[in-house]
Amino acid sequence: MGYLTAGVLLLCICGGTAAFFLRREKRQSRRILRMIDQALDGSFREIHLDESAASLAESSLWKYLCAHQAAEKALLAEKERIQKDISDLSHQSVTPVSNILLYSQLLEEWLENRELKTEEKREALEYLEAIKEQTHTLDFFMEGLGKLSRMETGLIHVERKRQPVEPLFLSLRRQFSPKAADKGIRLVIAQTEAEAVFDMKWTVEAAANLVDNALKYTPSGGEVKISAETYSFFVRIRVQDNGIGIPEEELAKIFGRFYRSPSLGQEPGLGIGLYISREIMKKQGGYIKAESDRKNGSTFSLYLPVNE
Secondary structure, eight states: OHHHHHHHHHHHHHHHHHHHHHHHHHHHHHHHHHHHHHHHHTOOOOOOOOGGGSOHHHHHHHHHHHHHHHHHHHHHHHHHHHHHHHHHHHHHHHHHHHHHHHHHHHHHHHHHTSOOOHHHHHHHHHHHHHHHHHHHHHHHHHHHHHHHHHHHTTOOOOOOEEEESHHHHHHHHHHHHHHHHHHTOEEEEOOOOOEEEEOHHHHHHHHHHHHHHHHHTSOTTOEEEEEEEEOSSEEEEEEEEOSSOOOGGGTTTTTSTTOOOGGGTTSOOOSOHHHHHHHHHHHTTOEEEEEEETTTEEEEEEEEESOO
16 A cells, blocks of 8 residues: 555656656747747847756847847848938938039030131030040939839839839830930830829839840840730839840849949949839839840839739
8 A cells, every 4th residue: 555655656746757857848848939030020128038947049049139230120120221322422422423514515605606627626515525424424323223222212102003004114115215316216105095003203204224225235236125915913014125145044123222244344234223123013012033144135114913
């Protein structure tokens, strides 16, 4: 009888001990899962952890999350500082660039009215034209940096509404017909009755980046086509050219910020146009896609939602 009682008592002690460790393990598991969830949703806060009462795994995870949180805060602060510097630089460059262009025009008018030898006047006007060309290039770069900064700091606000696509096409025609004619490229813009949900101003910006690239990399005598197709959930705006094309290994990289193809080193640009177009489309619930080969040129497509 005594052995039976002792056996029952021992069994109870073992069971109680097992239950105690099981409950402690569950509590630790819940704390670890809670820390991971907080880290994922950004609500993790550094708190005092009694290491004497914590498991080694829990203590190590807590230290890692605290260090990760500190590094993330430092990285975010540095990113915001760089974006602010870019925005300030872009803003402050507007006045000097405008002044350079103004004084170049005044000097050009002055030279036209001076009694100079034909060769001297021609040479001076060539220098002036070079100054204006470089100033326009600088203005283009600074404008691009300003757009990038506004995009990444969240200052770009899209106002989406259901509207026809045709006015967007008209805007592209007005903007790029002269450039296409100067380069000897046929710009074909199809009529469309498609309607989609988008912000007109920023979608024109996104599409303009595609058309500008198509004209830039299509040789004289080539053709750039712009059209729209309506599907069940999206309207596809297609910009198609028969230019130099994009190597297959670069297609996955072209929407990256500041990416410039090694084969395009002589062409001016910052490598942010396609990145900005992609971000604009993401903000509108759409997306962008590229297809290309070195024989038939490139096709870029913007997909806009048909409905809210």
